[in-house]
Amino acid sequence: MLPVRTTLVVAWATVFWVGRSEALVRAALAPSTKAGGVGGRTGTNHIFRYPQHCAAVAPSSSTWSRRSALTPGRAAPRRGGLESSSARVSVLSMSGGGTDGGPAGAQDKRNASSPKEGVSKGGVEGDSKVKVPWVSWVSLAMLLLVYISNQWTRSLVYYVQNFDVATTEATAKEFMNVGLGFDETQYGLLASFSFTLLFSTCSLIAGRAVDVVSRKTATVASCLVWSAMAAGTSIANGFPTVFGLRVLQGSAQAFTTPAAYTMISDLFPASVRGTANSIYSSGVYLGGALASLSLLLNGAIGWRDSHLVVAAVGVAVAVLSALLIQEPTREFPTAGEPGAGAGDNTAAKSGDKGGGGAGEESEERESFQEALGIVFKSNTVRLVFLATAFRFCAGFGIGVWCAPFFRGRFPSNSSEYAVLNAFVVAGGGLLSSFLGGVISDKYSVEDPRVRAWVPMAGCILAIPCWIGVVTGTNFYVSLAFLLAEYIAAECWFGGTVTILQEGLPPNVRGVGQGVFSTLSAFGTLAPPLMGYLIQQGGFELQDVLLYTVAAFYAISALFFFFVGESVLADHKRDGKLKEA
Known part of the structure; x- marks a missing residue:
């Protein structure tokens, strides 16, 4: 108990100090500024503008504009200098402002006289090249570390079980199911259902919360909570205790992705948003790889101390995140974007006068029910949710039952599996995720359906690869097919999340991301169903994995096809396509 308590006390004290010193840290990281005239222009790097300046210069015809809306009740800075803690540096509007801080009007005229600029022939209106500030990449790196900790903590339970060993003192130390005495059905509940019990509900709450509160605070706090739950697991004395801690862990981790993805949508322009989303989603594979390597850690120090190690890493990541994440100013709809209201056309014009811009005067916060209504109004978003639900299944x-399958089918290769599976998950997942985001960003300019075609193709190609995994009679052949399956299948996240972000108004993207995360609850019904079919239905694990996973992939691919057609219809309706 002493190490756990000490860790939590030190974590609390550190985060308290970080919160008190946050303004000083931000001042050290922010670019230097000079006092400006009306609108608070900076006199330095042209990448940055104060929020009210962006509102003043952002043209209503801009494809992507960082017109900011400050949190209600917070005043915008009137002069140059460092902003208050609620207002962050913003990326320069892509079509507003000269490259050396000159007037925006000349650039607007150039844009107006060149309507083809930023649009490919026969393609989609897109972003011009824009330099993303380094603070955005630093924040993305920290969000990635948080997500790695999230997935490592979440997936560790998959690798500390073994149902094919006798009960001894040594196996009780090494394997959780032996030490606490539970069976395959209970494992299926522990690995998926217990996590989802509050995760699904809290994802909706988290989605709404990150639309109205500090996303950085939500990220740091949730990381500390799930680390505390991991530390608590190390001293658990029975299945009910572990189950309860797993439930609380799921409720904390529900806040991670809604906060991160909405920050990413504000930190990066649409032209690179798919790539940024893919980089962030690679945390699934890096965290999963660390969990796989934990088989070696588990064999050396046992499952209890392994959980303590993971908890300590989570606390360290939370502290670093509190220091280095720079929460961006929230992006609200501009004219021509989804959700733009009547007041949006004048918001840009009034930025110099009111100081608060659209955020205080024009933008009223919807109720939770209204926000959900906006989210589900879009046919594209509804189809994304359906495709995602079966892809999660x-x-x-695979995530819950792959390790027990390999351990049972190839028992003499357990140590090799720990290392090689880590390479498969990290290498194959990272490569697929990154390429999926880059391809969807590059070719969606020509055809917007590409963002949906990439995950559709990934699902289709994954089916024969997965068949090779479960039917292979050689350990290395099965593992080679598993690598191919990861490379084929894991390209889906970046493009899918970008479709979701672009299909919703920025002020309800948190709720949309919360619904997206909640769909994992549907996905987590698959592992206990598989466990039931194995234990009560008398089916072999090999047959259950073969048919259920292939069916889920096929259904998801079908829905992704419909997503692509809906995206194309949306672009035609909104006039975003340019005829050849």
Whole structure:
């Protein structure tokens, strides 16, 4: 108990100090500024503008504009200099402002006289090249570390079980199911259902919360809570205790992705947003790889101390995140974007006068029910949710049962599996995720359906690869097919999340991301169903994995096809396509 308590006390004290010193840290990281005239222009690097300046210069015809809306009740800075803690540096509007801080009007005229600029022939209106500030990449790196900790903590339970060993003092130390005495059905509940019990509900709450509160605070606090739950697991004395801690862990981790993805949508322009989303989603594979390597850690120090190690890493990541994440100013709809209201056309014009801009005067916060209504109004978003639900079923089925399958089918290769599977998950997942985001960003300019075609193709190609995994009679052949399956299948996240972000008004993207995360609850029904079919239905694990995972992939691919057609219809309706 002493190490756990000490860790939590030190974490609390550190984060308290970080919160008190946050303004000083931000001042050290922020670019230097000079006092400006009306609108608070900076006199330095042209990448940055104060929020009210961006509102003043952002043209209503801009494809992507960082017109900011400050949190209600917070005043915008009137002069140059460092902003208050609620207002962050913003990326320069892509079509507003000269490259050396000159007037925006000349650039606007150039844009107006060149309507083809930023649009490919026969393609989609897109972003011009824009330099993303380094603070955005630093924040993305920290969000990635948080997500790695999230997935490592979440997936560790998959690798500390073994149902094919006798009960001894040594196996009780090494394997959780032996030490606490539970069976395959209970494991299926522990690995998926217990986590989802509050995760699904809290994802909706988290989605709404990150639309109205500090996303950085939500990220740091949730990381500390799930680390505390991991530390508590190390001293658990029975299945009910571990189950309860797993439930609380799921409720904390529900806040991670809604906060991160909405920050990413504000930190990066649409032209690179798919790539940024893919980089962030690679945390699934890096965290999963660390969990796989934990088989070696588990064999050396036992499952209890392994959980303590993971908890300590989570606390360290939370502290670093509190220091280095720079929460961006929230992006609200501009004219021509989804959700733009009547007041949006004048918001840009009034930025110099009111100081608060659209955020205080024009933008009223919707109720939770209204926000959900906006989210589900879009046919594209509804189809994304359906495709995602079945894709989660395939992913969770593989994630929960792949390690027990390999351990049972190839018992003499357990140590090799720990290392090689880490390479498969990290290498194959990272490569697929990154390439999926880059391809969807590059070719969606020509055809917006590409963002949906990439995950559709990934699901289709994954089916024969997965068949090779479960039917292979050689350990290395099965593992080679597993690598191919990861490379094929894991390209889906970046483009899918970008479709979701672009299909919703920025002020309800948190709720949309919360619904997206909640769909993992549907996915986590697959592992206990598989466990039931194995234990009560008398089916072999090999047959259950073969048919269920392949079916989930096929259904998801079908819905992703419909997503692509809906995206194309949206672009035609909104006039975003340019005829050849």
